[in-house]
Amino acid sequence: MLIKRPADIPSSQITPPAIYRRRREIIKAAAAGAGLMMGGGSLLMRSAKAASETAGGERIPNPRPSPLSTDEKPTSLDDVTHYNNFYEFGTEKTDPAANAGTLETRPWTLVVDGACESPGEIGIEDLLSGFTQEERVYRLRCVEAWAMVVPWVGFPLGDLLKRFRPTSKARYVAFETLLDPDQMPGQRRSVLEWPYREGLRMDEAMHPLTILATGLYGELLPNQNGAPLRLVVPWKYGFKSIKSIVRIRFTERQPPATWNRMQPDEYGFYANVNPAVDHPRWSQKRHRVIGEGLFARKHETLPFNGYGEQVASLYSGMDLRRYF
Amino acid sequence: MSGRRGEWILRAAKVVLFMACLAPFGIMVREAVAGSLGANPVETLLHGTGDWALRLLLVTLAMTPLRRLTGLAWPIRLRRMLGLFAFFYAVLHLTVYLWLDRELAWSTILEDILERPYIGVGFLAFLLLIPLAATSTRGWMRRLGRRWTQLHRAVYVIAALGVLHYLWLVKADLREPLLYGAILLVLLAFRLPWNQLRSVRRGLRADRSDP
Numbered sequence: 001m002l003i004k005r006p007a008d009i010p011s012s013q014i015t016p017p018a019i020y021r022r023r024r025e026i027i028k029a030a031a032a033g034a035g036l037m038m039g040g041g042s043l044l045m046r047s048a049k050a051a052s053e054t055a056g057g058e059r060i061p062n063p064r065p066s067p068l069s070t071d072e073k074p075t076s077l078d079d080v081t082h083y084n085n086f087y088e089f090g091t092e093k094t095d096p097a098a099n100a101g102t103l104e105t106r107p108w109t110l111v112v113d114g115a116c117e118s119p120g121e122i123g124i125e126d127l128l129s130g131f132t133q134e135e136r137v138y139r140l141r142c143v144e145a146w147a148m149v150v151p152w153v154g155f156p157l158g159d160l161l162k163r164f165r166p167t168s169k170a171r172y173v174a175f176e177t178l179l180d181p182d183q184m185p186g187q188r189r190s191v192l193e194w195p196y197r198e199g200l201r202m203d204e205a206m207h208p209l210t211i212l213a214t215g216l217y218g219e220l221l222p223n224q225n226g227a228p229l230r231l232v233v234p235w236k237y238g239f240k241s242i243k244s245i246v247r248i249r250f251t252e253r254q255p256p257a258t259w260n261r262m263q264p265d266e267y268g269f270y271a272n273v274n275p276a277v278d279h280p281r282w283s284q285k286r287h288r289v290i291g292e293g294l295f296a297r298k299h300e301t302l303p304f305n306g307y308g309e310q311v312a313s314l315y316s317g318m319d320l321r322r323y324f
Numbered sequence: 325m326s327g328r329r330g331e332w333i334l335r336a337a338k339v340v341l342f343m344a345c346l347a348p349f350g351i352m353v354r355e356a357v358a359g360s361l362g363a364n365p366v367e368t369l370l371h372g373t374g375d376w377a378l379r380l381l382l383v384t385l386a387m388t389p390l391r392r393l394t395g396l397a398w399p400i401r402l403r404r405m406l407g408l409f410a411f412f413y414a415v416l417h418l419t420v421y422l423w424l425d426r427e428l429a430w431s432t433i434l435e436d437i438l439e440r441p442y443i444g445v446g447f448l449a450f451l452l453l454i455p456l457a458a459t460s461t462r463g464w465m466r467r468l469g470r471r472w473t474q475l476h477r478a479v480y481v482i483a484a485l486g487v488l489h490y491l492w493l494v495k496a497d498l499r500e501p502l503l504y505g506a507i508l509l510v511l512l513a514f515r516l517p518w519n520q521l522r523s524v525r526r527g528l529r530a531d532r533s534d535p
Contacts, residue, residue, distance in 0.1 A: 078363075082363060093362075093364070146367075281440055281442060282436075283435070285432070288364065293365065294356060294361065294424065295424070
């Protein structure tokens, strides 16, 4: 495994989110005020309220730096929190930031069951206090051929799974997002099959790179990024990293995954980042890094999103064109 | 609208329309300069120019029904400008795609056009627009005579290809492309020979009522 030196400056200090957020509020409030004068106030007021609610705000105390972090420059907090695919809040990239204010993340209970010896529930507070929170700066590669670098805060998924003592029948892990159209207005239309579901093979789930994220930029996750708990699997396309998880289940068979069920020829179950296997409608050889501007060149996409040294062995002997 | 006064109003309307059609481009340029095109500026420009090409194409196609419904002549006299602006945004759309999105990597562009149906369809729509834009002058109208009308019927195919191009590239949410498709269907329905259909039906009814 390649152990990289952590960045000298914790990325949480590169962009001070508190100052940044205050600026947003001021702008929003000004916009709301102007809107009121023009008679269109109520709509703008609502969006201003949503914006202040969705910014996580609460700091996660002293997340431990990790040797697994990349030293690449993180994408700005503004872009990380305002360019999101989270269809539960709308299908435009800017919809989640505008609409995710309706999500209630406290209390939040995660159910873990299936093929394990001690199935049960765990609340978000216990997840935050019972597991050492680490900062993991990871590359994120979306299946749509764009990418970011995100300073996540979270803990290895394997640490959680072990506590529930999976049995020998546990060959896969299935994940489910909250299903509640009142909190997630996007679920009122059947754009996707709700609730959003994803799955990993057991060895993928136990891999040290695989984390459950509770925050980003040193603070609790903003709603639009999958609060209060989301999966992050940095060598797979972003849609595998399911958001706002309420259930984890150990299964014997490969569990259903939302995009895979919808378009099996376009979105595989494995969905490992692979420049050699194109999406039927676009090339996966290169990607655009968000935040580099209008005239920036795209970047070469690397197998497993550059995490090949750590994870390629999980797939030795597998035909990755077939199991894409 | 008739006489000198009518001509003056039409000329003023053309200036206003010209500015209105240019406004989306102006806004895109301003935002590009200000760096406020969002997290993925290339995507914003790609989608923005494509949207406006398709919208203006549909507006162009609305002029004939508008004349028929209102009995006014001016919609037809604004049609050329609208069509040329649709072409203008299509050129911008293709430029953003080739230059900023595909980075002028011709081998991958060729692969895109040949292997990815939605890109092939969009490219075909663009190619078909070229002769229409080129023959939009009064001189060419005169030179081609009746064949000009026949040639410019290609715009129906182009609009349908444009909607298909959009429908095909969307990942899951089909609402917007379907809305464009529905508008196109309505506009095309106006072109059906309703009067002939009605007289045929009347003829049939008359046949049946015969003893």
